[in-house]
Amino acid sequence: MTLGDVAVTCTVRVQDVNGRPVAGAQVVVLGGPSGAADAAGRWSAALTPPPAIPQVVVTHPAYVQERVAFAGDLRTEPWDNALVQRAVAGDDVTLTVTLGRLDTCPVVELNAEQIKAVMQQPGRDPHAALLWRPPKYPNVRAYTGHWNDQLDCYVAEADLLPEKPVAAEARGWAQFHHHLEPVRVDALGRFYWLRYPAPQADGMHTVAVFSPNLGSPDPLSQLDFVLFYSPNTSSYSAAYPYGLVNDASPFQQYFDLGKKYLLDEFYFVAQLLARKKRVVTVMPIVHGTDWGPLTTGEGALRLLREVAAFLHRQCRTSAAGVRPPGDNPDELCGPNLRTLARAVFRPGFGPVPPVGGVAVAGFSTGIDPVKQVMRAFPVAQGTALWGVPSLDGTDALRVWNTAFRELWDLDGFHPDTGGWPGYLKLLRPWFTADGTRILRSYHSSGRVPPDPDTDPDPVWKDLRGAGLTLDRRQTPPGRWARIKQNERWTSVRMSDSYVDYGPGSDRPVFLDAHHTTPRIGFSHAAGLTKLG
Template sequence: MQITVRVSDVNGTPLPDARIQVVFTAPGPLPTSLSLRPGEVRDVTLAKDELEFHVSRDGFTEDRFTFAATASGWLSSNPAGQAFQLGTLLDVSTTIGTVRLAPTIGVPPGSPLVNNPQAALVDDVGEPDWIYRDARHNPETMQRLDEPVFGNLTGPPQEPEWNGFKHSQIAVDLASRGRFVLLEYGPRPTAGSRRPRFLIGTWVPYKPLPASPEVVVFFSPPTFPERGFPVDSYPFLGNYPYGLDKLAKQAKDAHQPYVGHLVNYLITGYKIVYQLLAANRNPIVIMPTPPSANWGPFDTQPGLARLIKEVVRFLYATQLTSSRTAPLVKLRLLNGRTELFPWNGRRTNEPLPRAFAASVSGFSAGINPVVKLCTADRLDDKLYPADLYQSPPGELLNNWREIWDVDGVDVQGWNHMTSAFNGWLAGTNASRRGLRSYHSQDTYSAAQNGLVPTSRVTRLPPVPVRGIYVEEGNSDDGRVTWVHFSNPSLIGDTKAPGHVKTIPEFGSFDAHHMVPAIAFGHAAQFPLR
């Protein structure tokens, strides 16, 4: 028979300079392997109808594809590869990417850690799998802010905090729903590297996804050096992302601020993933962490589109996720090392998704990249070449369904932010776009919010009690939701009579930081259209 192999990136752009190695399954004929150029046609003789391909290209992560013939056609171990037999010709198409599992390392707890380990620290917790440092997937009972948000806002002074809001208690067994995974995006660092790679926190759901998977992108406040994040500069291959905030006499005391930042927002602190699951959503969650407050390519439409497509490709290609079935492949952290098991999954003809449905969110100063995304359709080609870091802007705009503004602080002011949001709402596929905006008094003091008409906003109680009130309103088409909390409505006292320890717990956050602890669970209850 004859074989030919085509190689492309996630944009469908052919990669004629890719390298292909074909490995014949034993007991195959000699030679046991051969090299191919993309598009080249070669004659081969097979001992059985199975072939293995290793595909690579500079800047991309090498990928492996095993194809086997069945009664229903050729099936692949890797959904990023498809094979069709046309007479005696086996036509193989592959899509390779720039995302891979982040390196990890386990260091004996009592050992000193005097240098950047160049990998994420993991801990042996006496379970079959180790964990990323502090990233336990504990079951929790979440308090979910419900719609409408108003609860008993006119009760007596001793009224417990959550009773001021309509809410539900939802049990979330995180470990049964998916896995928090650290990914690297961009070329793998080598000697002399001048292209950046970025650390991405990702939630990988186990439940089968829609044909167009839901993706939630979250932008946190920037990683300012004065907040303890190690300083780095382009191409961010030094202190970022595995550098320590200080040298540790014992490894158990070491802290990696960039890694810890991801764990805190998604899993342990604000529990964003818990909130999304409590709202019955089942998304892939993508949280880029910026080096030294530099968002790199991610605050532009080409850059974020490429990141989403690369992460989705990786998760489907490795069979960590699927739109057909619960995944067979799982992430394992054994003896401090990261691996996928089994590496080749099941044979399938499931293709990569052609589209996604994105919700883009930002908290506090993290709203600035979201605002910029509403207009920024260009990226510096010298710093971030198109072949590695960019997709057409339409790849984001055509798939972007929601903005979640979580107590956002635009450096250019309130009117600039709301103008950008309103422009985005009126853009591509306008009827399928929605905005959910949540603010405390720390970030909002204008007479009009600029998003929902004042006539459609209800305040309860009409006359604040002890300074407590909440406002909520919706646009007439339901595409925009506005929620404004007075600061006293968000502040609790853990020592007050009647206080109940909950997740999230009133009194454990100030007003500004309580907003992300409750807003995601509410925003996620508005289904994507």
């Protein structure tokens, strides 16, 4: 670009979330030259004449397109994309553009007749996430079924079981030490349905993400995560991921899975918000039983780096992305700064925050991918797109081992995923490899958890460490529960009858023992976590 008689050279460096070059990325200066990034991910040109508002577009088929506009002089004026960093040396400008692989799912608002028409088509697939107008915000669209109302959430206390005997007639949350916490999810964060580029999906291209609002004017130095694995979806009949089921009242089966765990049945997000934890919740939505690259530590780390890049692009790694629920008509259905009319111009955004601490959680058969993540690190699908190739001598395995700090076992169905003895043998080296690692374990008796007092496996000695800070039990007639706990370990074992149903007014509500246990366990683990 020429400013007066001065020529400015623009160099664009294209990299992925691992900092590795993206060769072959197409770089276009609107109204100016274009070309492909070389093997080092670099493209350079002298730009002349100067555009009034310089704009650069970078594309690659395996990544999400990025576009950046400057408010004026390329060398001095602010820009509108947090995934772009600028370095200036005289009249040479270098733009480092990070390309991510996750973007918001397409969305569509359909009336009853339109949904009925979709239900009559093969596949019953609207090819987008459905939207609705929640009664509280009639002028705002939201993901279907997300009421965005205040949730009066029952929150478990650290000691979980009351010190005094519970009454014989007590049921539900009355059997646990808890308090009531009102939570407004829409006022405290944003929910996103994300997807990978369709040609590169490899069977795993839908991820539910909840991002809490942040108060810091600058991006956090790191992002902490809870990565949750649900039971598999082998019984699902809907087309993945947008297909509809249920003629009487159609709903998107795969999206309903994420909604029920994170929002309105299991209350996972509300439990973290009630604790004021600045933790990003990530839930991949599996197609059948194949978790693909996410059954490895490398794949899990790459997923979280991709989520961090997406949130940074949304300005949700700082307070810059915090807006009132009614700020624009799409504020509650995954607002995307790539499409919003209002851009965020800042003199600098800083780099994408690295992955900080991670709690990996699994419920029921969802404990199987958790165990696979504990067991294996390298991905088999291709490390360039799904993994974390080494860069400048950085040991990705060491990075993951440092990040993977907590394991939340939420009534994991170990008898159906390799057995308890194999799990305990896997658990011991993971727990003892780092003196800061934490295990929180919650099981109903139907999952036949071993008794730490009588089971011969040596892992129990390691878990006890120097001793216990809490050992408490409840034994009302016909049922029992016991908690053993110290700073790094919680073991909660409960008879099915102790957690089997309760008052329907409780939130989260108690159901059968197996589906109730994670509601108690997640709440308790969220209160004890060192993350966020």
